[in-house]
Amino acid sequence: MATIFGLWGLFFAYCLIRFRSKKNPTADYAAASKGGLLSFLPDVMVLGFEIWLIFFLGLPIWAEIKEDFPKPEKSNVVELVAEQFSWGFQYPGADGLFSKRDPKQISSGNTIGLDANDPNGKDDFVSINELHVPLGKPTIVYMTSKDVIHSFFIPEFRVKQDVVPGMRVPLWFEPVQTGHFEIGCAQLCGLGHYRMRGEVVVDTPEEFEAWKKEKTKELQQTSS
Amino acid sequence: MSSSPEHHEPSFIRKYVFSLDHKTIGLQYMFTSLTFLLFGFGLMLLMRWQLAFPGKPIPIIGGLFGDTFAPGGIMLPEFYNQLGAMHGTIMVFLGVVPLGVGFYGNYFLPLQIGAGDMAFPRLNMMSYWIYFMGGVLMLSSFLMPGGAAQSGWTSYPPLSVIAPPGQTMWLISMTFIITSSLFGSINFIVTTVNMRAPGLNWMRLPVFVWAQFITAILLLFAFPVLQAGAILQLLDRVAGTSFYLPAGLVVSGTLLNRAGGGSALLYQHLFWFLAHPEVYVLILPAMGIVAEILATNTRKPLFGYKTIVRSIMFLGVLSFVVWAHHMFLSGMKTSLARIFMVTTMVISIPSVAILSCYVFSLWGASIRFRVPMLFALAFLPLFGIGGLTGLPLGFLPTDIYLHDTYYVIGHFHYVVVTGSLIALMGGIYHWFPKIFGRSMNEFWGKVHFWGTVVCMNGIFFPMFIQGLAGMQRRLYDPTVQAHNATTQILSPFQLLAAVSLLVFQFPFIINLFVSLFKGQKTVENPWEATTLEWACPSPPPHGNFLSLPQVNRGPYEYSVPGMKKDWSAQNE
Numbered sequence: 202m203a204t205i206f207g208l209w210g211l212f213f214a215y216c217l218i219r220f221r222s223k224k225n226p227t228a229d230y231a232a233a234s235k236g237g238l239l240s241f242l243p244d245v246m247v248l249g250f251e252i253w254l255i256f257f258l259g260l261p262i263w264a265e266i267k268e269d270f271p272k273p274e275k276s277n278v279v280e281l282v283a284e285q286f287s288w289g290f291q292y293p294g295a296d297g298l299f300s301k302r303d304p305k306q307i308s309s310g311n312t313i314g315l316d317a318n319d320p321n322g323k324d325d326f327v328s329i330n331e332l333h334v335p336l337g338k339p340t341i342v343y344m345t346s347k348d349v350i351h352s353f354f355i356p357e358f359r360v361k362q363d364v365v366p367g368m369r370v371p372l373w374f375e376p377v378q379t380g381h382f383e384i385g386c387a388q389l390c391g392l393g394h395y396r397m398r399g400e401v402v403v404d405t406p407e408e409f410e411a412w413k414k415e416k417t418k419e420l421q422q423t424s425s
Numbered sequence: 426m427s428s429s430p431e432h433h434e435p436s437f438i439r440k441y442v443f444s445l446d447h448k449t450i451g452l453q454y455m456f457t458s459l460t461f462l463l464f465g466f467g468l469m470l471l472m473r474w475q476l477a478f479p480g481k482p483i484p485i486i487g488g489l490f491g492d493t494f495a496p497g498g499i500m501l502p503e504f505y506n507q508l509g510a511m512h513g514t515i516m517v518f519l520g521v522v523p524l525g526v527g528f529y530g531n532y533f534l535p536l537q538i539g540a541g542d543m544a545f546p547r548l549n550m551m552s553y554w555i556y557f558m559g560g561v562l563m564l565s566s567f568l569m570p571g572g573a574a575q576s577g578w579t580s581y582p583p584l585s586v587i588a589p590p591g592q593t594m595w596l597i598s599m600t601f602i603i604t605s606s607l608f609g610s611i612n613f614i615v616t617t618v619n620m621r622a623p624g625l626n627w628m629r630l631p632v633f634v635w636a637q638f639i640t641a642i643l644l645l646f647a648f649p650v651l652q653a654g655a656i657l658q659l660l661d662r663v664a665g666t667s668f669y670l671p672a673g674l675v676v677s678g679t680l681l682n683r684a685g686g687g688s689a690l691l692y693q694h695l696f697w698f699l700a701h702p703e704v705y706v707l708i709l710p711a712m713g714i715v716a717e718i719l720a721t722n723t724r725k726p727l728f729g730y731k732t733i734v735r736s737i738m739f740l741g742v743l744s745f746v747v748w749a750h751h752m753f754l755s756g757m758k759t760s761l762a763r764i765f766m767v768t769t770m771v772i773s774i775p776s777v778a779i780l781s782c783y784v785f786s787l788w789g790a791s792i793r794f795r796v797p798m799l800f801a802l803a804f805l806p807l808f809g810i811g812g813l814t815g816l817p818l819g820f821l822p823t824d825i826y827l828h829d830t831y832y833v834i835g836h837f838h839y840v841v842v843t844g845s846l847i848a849l850m851g852g853i854y855h856w857f858p859k860i861f862g863r864s865m866n867e868f869w870g871k872v873h874f875w876g877t878v879v880c881m882n883g884i885f886f887p888m889f890i891q892g893l894a895g896m897q898r899r900l901y902d903p904t905v906q907a908h909n910a911t912t913q914i915l916s917p918f919q920l921l922a923a924v925s926l927l928v929f930q931f932p933f934i935i936n937l938f939v940s941l942f943k944g945q946k947t948v949e950n951p952w953e954a955t956t957l958e959w960a961c962p963s964p965p966p967h968g969n970f971l972s973l974p975q976v977n978r979g980p981y982e983y984s985v986p987g988m989k990k991d992w993s994a995q996n997e
Contacts, residue, residue, distance in 0.1 A: 202813045202816055202817075205777075205813070206806075206809055206810070206813055209780075209781075209784055209805075209806070209809060210806060212784060213784055213787065213805060213806060216784070216787035216788055216790070216792075217787065217792065217802070220723075220787060220788070220789065220790045220791065220792050221791075221792050221794065222724075222791045222792055222793050222794075225789075225790070225791050225792075226791055227724075227791055227984060227991065228723060228724040228725035228789060228790050228791040228983060228984040228991065229725065229789030229790075229984070230725060230726065230983070230984045230985055230986055231789075231986075232725060232728070232788050232789025232790070233725055233726035233727065233728050233729075233730075233786070233789075233981075234726075235788075235789075236728070236785060240728070240729060240732075240781065240782075240785055241778075243777055243778075243781045244774055244777050244778045244781065247773060247774060247777045248774055251770040251771075251773070251774075251816075254770070254820060255766065255767060255770055255820075258820075258822060259766055259820055259821050259822060260763060260766075260821075262821070262822040263759070263762065263763065263766075263821040263822060266822070266825065267759045267762075267821075267825075268759050268760075284675070285676070285677065304673035304674075304675050304680055305680060307675050307678065307680070308678075309678070314675070347674065347675045347676075348583065348587075348674055348675060348676045348677075349581075349583045349584040349587070349676075350581055350583070350584065350689060350755075352754065352829060354829075354895075354897065356826075356894075356895030356908045357908070359825065359826045360825065361754055361825050361826065361828060361829070362754055362756070363754050363755045363756050364756075365689050365690065365755070365756045366583060366671050366674055366689060367670075367671020367672070367673075367685075367687075367688065367689060368671075368689075368690075368756050370756040383906060383907050383908050385895075385897055385906050385908070386897070387828070387829040387830070387897045387898075388581075388829060389506070389509075389576065389577045389581075389584065389898075389899040390584060391506075391584060392501075392502040392503045392506060392575075392901075393502065394502075394506075394899060394900065394901070395502065395900040395901040395902050395903065395905055395906075396902075396905050398905065398906055
């Protein structure tokens with residue numbers, strides 16, 4: 202890309218100086234049909250470069266990032282319910298099973314609408330704007346939205362995926378170091394779009410287990 | 426053929442307001458769209474202030490917006506979103522397209538094919554007035570409760586469906602604008618096919634005519650799809666339907682009382698099915714203008730005329746099968762993305778071919794550096810940047826990171842502003858002597874050119890850096906997010922460039938109006954150009970040509986060996 206731009210640029214600059222009307226008062230009529238096949242060189246260069254890009258980089262990398270998901274049983278699985286203007290992460294609790302969600306049951310105490318009648322949901326807990334993930338194994342996030350389209354973007358992880366109401370779209374990543382990383386919204390979602398942010402906290406596996414226990418304890422305290 | 430001049434003097438209103446003459450309609454398009462461009466640019470200046478100094482009161486004019494938009498002069502996020510949506514809409518649909526197609530197409534297409542007028546003059550007049558009404562409606566939407574449309578120029582549902590009433594106004598005025606475009610495009614196609622002068626076969630058409638012809642076809646096929654999409658969205662808003670709404674939406678804690686069953690992605694497909702061909706509607710007329718200016722000022726035939734024409738056709742066809750590259754991350758099936766990546770990469774080939782032909786045209790030339798030529802020359806590298814920076818967006822792995830960041834904004838502004846708009850400005854300098862029979866001031870033209878080119882780069886180049894740093898688009902206050910803080914330092918600089926860009930438009934505006942009345946009178950063909958529009962008097966009278974031109978040669982016969990003068994007009 203930069204190469205072809207550079208070559209174009211050099212040729213362009215040379216022509217502007219060499220063929221200015223003072224230096225070259227009469228134009229060469231035949232120059233318009235010179236060059237023949239050689240004039241297709243830039244097109245061929247770009248085509249060749251693009252074929253290499255598509256088949257050797259584009260398709261394999263796309264497949265790895267967006268199509269070949271790690272096995273759920275070997276990953277940390279989270280459900281995400283986005284809304285104007287926050288991220289709600291649902292964890293399955295100790296049983297590893299997610300509760301169904303019911304939009305009718307959404308209230309101020311149950312922002313993502315966990316279904317109270319679903320036995321799988323007894324130990325599910327929700328973390329708002331804070332996604333905890335363990336180091337050392339992949340995380341899969343199944344994403345949906347309550348209201349409008351959002352886009353889940355972690356700049357440092359180079360991952361992004363639109364979060365669409367009425368759809369359940371997955372995304373996965375595997376962190377390589379512990380720490381705090383910012384989540385931003387990349388799709389205009391209303392007046393609070395700019396402040397719809399969250400945080401990914403990458404824990405060591407021990408810290409992650411401790412955090413889950415703590416959240417489960419909080420849940421029991423509030424329900425009892 | 427209706428080329429015989431009418432000899433009665435029409436009334437003032439018939440002559441200047443409800444005129445049937447393609448030239449008057451063209452000029453109406455020109456002045457209206459230039460006004461819209463200036464207005465849309467003004468909206469951008471407000472946004473750039475907010476981005477440079479988030480939360481600081483807007484200086485000087487801050488008090489004018491009132492408490493609904495900017496209490497105490499400090500812009501509200503809702504207002505910022507309105508400015509963003511309206512800036513995009515106005516610039517694309519009311520500014521660049523009406524200038525490139527409405528003005529240039531109307532004025533010069535009939536002249537370059539040696540016709541007396543458009544095929545359907547009444548349809549032509551209607552097209553302008555519908556566009557004008559659409560524009561007025563669009564501006565008036567700022568007065569709606571809750572302000573103008575604020576869901577981006579793309580207006581994705583469900584956000585746009587639950588937005589304040591300004592969005593309804595947006596949809597209605599879009600319907601007007603689209604209708605106007607359809608009337609225009611049918612007219613261009615019929616005129617080009619049926620009204621070419623004797624001897625003007627397809628391969629003797631100037632590149633400008635080819636570009637306008639293909640553009641008209643794109644408009645005709647692409648725009649009705651958005652028309653349908655907009656009407657469905659209008660029904661979702663006002664008639665309680667659910668074309669774009671899935672079941673169970675909960676907005677601010679309240680369950681939306683809708684049947685559901687719709688798809689939010691359906692609208693995106695309908696929108697981009699228009700809006701990608703739309704990109705070529707923005708750029709093709711500009712490419713046509715650049716071809717004319719280049720040939721005239723290099724004093725030689727364009728390099729690879731046939732390659733250029735074929736590439737334009739190829740672009741036109743391919744532009745209909747790349748739309749979903751705007752939707753790689755939308756949740757659309759991932760295997761579809763593979764196909765659209767391939768088509769998107771392929772479409773760069775004809776663009777590279779056209780640009781290469783233009784650059785090769787300089788070889789062996791005798792370049793005259795006059796104002797229009799400066800604009801045409803600037804188009805080449807700057808459009809090159811715009812085009813090449815598009816590749817990482819069409820390429821899946823890099824698009825994941827760059828999608829919806831400032832990198833995208835930088836890319837399409839290089840295409841549309843330093844590409845299209847630069848060429849459209851150059852075209853005004855090129856054809857001004859033909860339109861008004863007077864010439865524009867060279868010195869102030871050069872001031873305008875250099876100031877404009879430098880400032881445009883000052884605004885848009887930093888966007889690539891911001892985008893690569895991960896700054897998302899459409900953020901009212903980017904500094905709220907930590908990863909955007911590093912590039913915040915560029916924003917005041919961009920504001921400065923934007924304000925300077927405004928300052929450098931004054932030489933142009935003043936030059937335009939002063940030259941209109943006081944400019945030096947010119948001859949019929951001041952640039953010694955070959956195409957047919959230079960064969961009629963300046964300004965062309967009603968009916969254009971004094972006698973029907975007979976075309977004997979191709980469009981760019983400059984410096985033909987053995988000829989005394991270095992140009993041979995098509996009708997000689």
